[in-house]
Amino acid sequence: MARVVVDVMLKPEILDPQGRAIARKLPQMNFDGVISVRQGKRFELELAGPADEAALEKVRQIAATLLVNPVIEDFEVRVLGD
Amino acid sequence: MARVVVDVMLKPEILDPQGRAIARKLPQMNFDGVISVRQGKRFELELAGPADEAALEKVRQIAATLLVNPVIEDFEVRVLGD
Known part of the structure; x- marks a missing residue:
């Protein structure tokens, strides 16, 4: 069992009124x-x-499909250490 | 100039319907x-x-005051490497 984080931020050129x-x-x-x-x-x-390369590739697909708006957002996937 | 990240998550006992x-x-x-x-x-x-201990303490105060609802959320402050 592993924990993986997807960090999603607005692209630098997109205005962030909340921030x-x-x-x-x-x-x-x-x-x-x-x-x-x-x-x-x-x-x-x-x-x-485990968070092997195949699992991380799957997480990247999940992020690109469900979690991120690729027009305005960038994302990064990383494994969370304990 | 340094970049610092505040990660905010719902406390484990709080239900997360979006997730x-x-x-x-x-x-x-x-x-x-x-x-x-x-x-x-x-x-x-x-x-x-620089992101020294005084600056990080200030960021923790900002987080606790403006960014986080301490009743339902936990947060973590960390320095972002380049």
């Missing part, structure tokens, strides 16, 4: 030194078997 | 071997200075 709203709020709350905030999604998948 | 809907859809799409899916959020913060 910008957070970034703009920070100085008012006395949090300085944060240049930008981007908000994305994170999926944790628990696999029945 | 469950995805997990249930997978076998119908011929993706077997995924036991469960949990959906969370991911924030990328770009810092003006």
